[in-house]
Amino acid sequence: QNEKELQDVVKQQEEKMWQLIDKSGEVMRLKAEVSELKRLLQRAETEAKVLWEEMRGKEHKGDTAYVQERVMLRREVDKLRLLLVEKEDENIRLTDKH
Numbered sequence: 562q563n564e565k566e567l568q569d570v571v572k573q574q575e576e577k578m579w580q581l582i583d584k585s586g587e588v589m590r591l592k593a594e595v596s597e598l599k600r601l602l603q604r605a606e607t608e609a610k611v612l613w614e615e616m617r618g619k620e621h622k623g624d625t626a627y628v629q630e631r632v633m634l635r636r637e638v639d640k641l642r643l644l645l646v647e648k649e650d651e652n653i654r655l656t657d658k659h
Contacts (some may be wrong), residue, residue, distance in 0.1 A: 607635045 611631045 608632050611635050
C-alpha cells in the first residue's frame with residue numbers, strides 16, 4: 562500500500578516537473594518573440610524619426626540616399642546605446658555577485 566502511494570506521488574511529481582519544463586520552454590520562446598518584436602519596433606521608430614525630420618527639413622527633400630544613410634546611422638547609434646546598456650547591466654550583475 563505504502564509503496565503504491567509512493568509511486569503515485571512520484572508519478573504526480575514527474576508530471577508536474579514535465580509541465581513546468583513545458584511552460585519554461587514556452588516562456589523562453591515568448592521572451593525571444595518579445596525581444597524580436599521590441600527590436601522591430603525600435604527599428605520602425607528609428608525610421609519614423611528620420612523620415613519625420615526629413616519631412617520637416619527642406620534642404621534634402623527627395624534625396625533618398627541621404628535619408629537611407631540617416632536611417633542607417635540612427636540604427637547604429639541605437640544599437641550602440643543598447644550594447645552599452647547591456648554591458649552596464651552585465652557589470653552591475655558581476656559586481657553584485659562579488
